[in-house]
Amino acid sequence: MHVKVDAEVKEMTKLAVASAPVMTTEGFLQHWLGHRALTRRVIAAFPEDQLFTFTAAPPMRTFGELGGELHFVSEMTLVGLLTGEWPEPDWSAAPKDKASLLEAWDALSARIEQDFAKVDPAVFGTVSSLPWGQMPAWVAAIYAVDNEIHHRGQGYVYLRSLGIEPPAFYER
């Protein structure tokens, strides 16, 4: 993305960057786990018989399928931050029912809580090779959460289409 700034502004921005973290590692952990807790509530809000069958707008995937993608991308993100390797998930191994998806979700949340402190803080600034390209690890990590927010927002429409009130967005 190209950001138009003149030379003087660019210089000020650089100074700002040096001195100002907007989000720290602890902030990111809270950001990530908070969104995961909300997404879990959205998964749980779906009736068992709709989670892997209903879509509000074909050819969009079911929320169960989207949830499987989100699970794998988050798992890849944790592994990537810990090891520097970001191997493409085996998408075919995705959970196929609500109980399995929630179980996988909770197990990964527990791993994130347990292992995140082992992440070398320097990793966030290093360029990483993801299945979809090269990017700094912090961009990959933020992208994983953004992708979760994006698809979860779609899940809100699915729930509304089913006549179900979604969980409050502002609660984490």
Place this chain on the structure above:
Amino acid sequence: MHVKVDAEVKEMTKLAVASAPVMTTEGFLQHWLGHRALTRRVIAAFPEDQLFTFTAAPPMRTFGELGGELHFVSEMTLVGLLTGEWPEPDWSAAPKDKASLLEAWDALSARIEQDFAKVDPAVFGTVSSLPWGQMPAWVAAIYAVDNEIHHRGQGYVYLRSLGIEPPAFYER
């Protein structure tokens, strides 16, 4: 949000926080503007006669109304970061048609590009009073972008319901 960590892990997390910004001020600016560029493409993808009339799942708002909210929250965020004041927007002044919404969107993007370098980096760590509560400014700023991703994801379902292919999510 409560994060369960034992004393030893908490100590490691604190050390990590001290040394590792995950997202810097420049990174946040790119994050913000990149998402704004994508949201603009989503607004632009709606047919003029559907943007303020269509909803994929009543009682959800139209994407035009959601876009007005996103515009005001982003404007409040810029003002809040610049001044420390986060006054509630006058929601009734929201754009009422596609051209007005895009015009307001572009004008604000230009202001963000122009004024962001004037933001005191220290503001991100200060507790701010928003219409919906007290929080560190970095939480408010990230929340504004998260809220945009959330509602824009809903716009993707609206577009699909209208038979329109949405812009690629991964392009910023």
